[in-house]
Amino acid sequence: MRLFDLSLRFKMPLWGGGLILATALALSASFVLQTWDTLHQEIQKNAQDLGRSIAHSLFPVMLHDDVWQAYELVSRPFATPQNTALAESLMVLDSTAKVYVSSRPEEHPVLSPLASLGEEFQELERVFPRASDADVFVLEAPGADHIYVTVPIVSDGVRLGTLIVTYNKSLISERFTHLLENALWTTLAVLAVLLPVTAYWGRRMMQPMRLITQRISGIGRGDLEALDARLYPYGDEVGQLFLAYEGMRSKLLEKAELEKQMLTTDRLAALGRLTASIAHEINNPLGGMLNSISTLKKHGSPDAVTQKTVSLLERGLTQIRETVAALLVEAKVKSRPLARSDLDDVRVLVSHAAKKLATQITWQPEIPESLALPSTLVRQVLINLLLNAIAAAGQGGQVDLRAEVNGQHLLLTIENTGKPLSSEQLAHLFEPFTPFSENGNGLGLWICYQIVTQLGGTIRAESTPAQSRFTVTLPIDSPHADNAPKNLPD
Structure with missing residues (x-):
């Protein structure tokens, strides 16, 4: 059996559940994309705010070439757990793109060229702008494991170096996974409520429709069973269909009764014409026989047996005449x-x-x-x-x-x-x-x-x-x- 041939009792819950599920998936997908984009924007904004703040403090330190003071500045944000959870490292480059100081000196040794720190840093050195003193640049290479935000260290048009804020992409993935799990459980909870409600109302609405279908199917067999209006006491299209069926049923019953009366009337009228015709045919010879018997009784001299027989015949013929007369009812008679x-x-x-x-x-x-x-x-x-x-x-x-x-x-x-x-x-x-x-x-x-x-x-x-x-x-x-x-x- 094809899906479209199923009863509406099943199709309505299936279609309703499918629409609810599709809507939930579409909303979830939209939420996922929006969440992913929001996380990226949040990370970038955090990096820019952090970079600008530290870059402003680094300019006088670098101007006096105070490496230890610079190290304290780039290490201070990681002293608090919440900030540590955001950025992975802070690294300061001098004007020649060499490491001036880093929050992770063991991974980023001082005076190391940026390109010597790995493939991702090579790509960063190739693309991040040096000429502009005001641009904040974000690098998120497709195959890279990190996101890099570069902030120039500049004051009064003099650029002393660049601050690089590094974020691990796993941070975004973890937060995204957590939000995705919350969204998934919320969606499942909503579906757990809406799908049974949809199934219930589908059956609730289709039960009256099924009953009406059964009743209409039985009309051809002469089955005009009534529908209980209490099954669906509402005024919508289904309720109007109930009323329409009851109206049609009443009309059909009236028509059947009228046809029955017409058949009865026609049958009785035909019987009346038949019996009247037969009665007239009987009356003609019957009158002659009674006249003959009357003449015989008046003018004949029959013996006792014949007289008795004639009287018996007269009574029998008289009874026949009375019976025939009953069949010849005529309303157009003169009467007061x-x-x-x-x-x-x-x-x-x-x-x-x-x-x-x-x-x-x-x-x-x-x-x-x-x-x-x-x-x-x-x-x-x-x-x-x-x-x-x-x-x-x-x-x-x-x-x-x-x-x-x-x-x-x-x-x-x-x-x-x-x-x-x-x-x-x-x-x-x-x-x-x-x-x-x-x-x-x-x-x-x-x-x-x-x-x-x-x-x-x-x-x-x-x-x-x-x-x-x-x-x-x-x-x-x-x-x-x-x-x-x-x-x-x-």
Whole structure:
């Protein structure tokens, strides 16, 4: 696997740690170079200050040719430890570039030519200026072990000699190494703090991103699992992504529910057209057979067995006609407006079934005296739903009815206790010939659905372990219709 294909959980800490490390190395390198340059400048400044101070004191001594006094002057700085740690030696040259006096007489004998003291001094004699009386010259040869600073011994334009201050490069290396170690330990301490913090925040930020990625990947499989907003309760881009996912999830759930409702509506509409077509085809020969039987009973003289058989056929065909008639629900019928008394009639009609099962009915009709709805069809919807609710509630159950006007709609709510409906039953609840009780034929809810749909309303079923609820919403032509009879348009 390539580095760029790794999860952001790993790439963010790696990139963050790499940037921190690169920054630390760059700062350390800059510090090292600055420290090296500062040490050089410090050494040179120290040499120049020391050289000028001693050179000023040496001029009168050399003028009187007092070698011992000159030796005391060049040896005095090494009497204190701190100065000894800076310069390695002090050497005075006369005007002929011979050793006049040195703080290390055994290494630099008096009257020795400068070039005879070694290769480094040969190079120093070749390059240090003699003509200028005011120049301080610094020699740091690449391969040399020492740094040399030359200071002219001059006064009133008269130059008597040159003071050479010698520094060992190991002094700079030791101090530089010490500073470098301190910088290294400081850098490591900073990295020890920043790298774990970077790794933690990388994982902390990528955990929500990983969860969102998993949720989005599951959308194609229909998995619309919610995200807990407490996982990332901040308002930055990641928090906005949380909100965007929840918004998208809500829209997808609404779309899925709408598609489900549309499929259910289309399926029920297709079933309605199919059953209506079949019912019409059955009604034509059925009417002829019933007319023939009626004619036979009126004008024929069949024997007892034939008479009994004809009566049996008539009852069977009549039952078929009633069943077919239930499939031919037509909302465009002539009917008077719905009145409050119609709900009282419905209560009387279902009370017998309720008494048989000792079912308690709560009745809350809160509607005007008259509503512009066909009373016959609304009564049929209520009777079917209430009888189903009483049967579902069972022995000693509870059924509640509420009727109210909400704006331009009539809301009918029927609730009952008893065994809840399963998700499978809810999916096929309004299909014909799908009974949900032992004595039903599966047409009651189908008829309710057809009537409500043709009236431009909706019917919705819900079920929980505590109760089942049917909600019917019917549009009203006018909130308060006259009490006079009114026919709906054909």
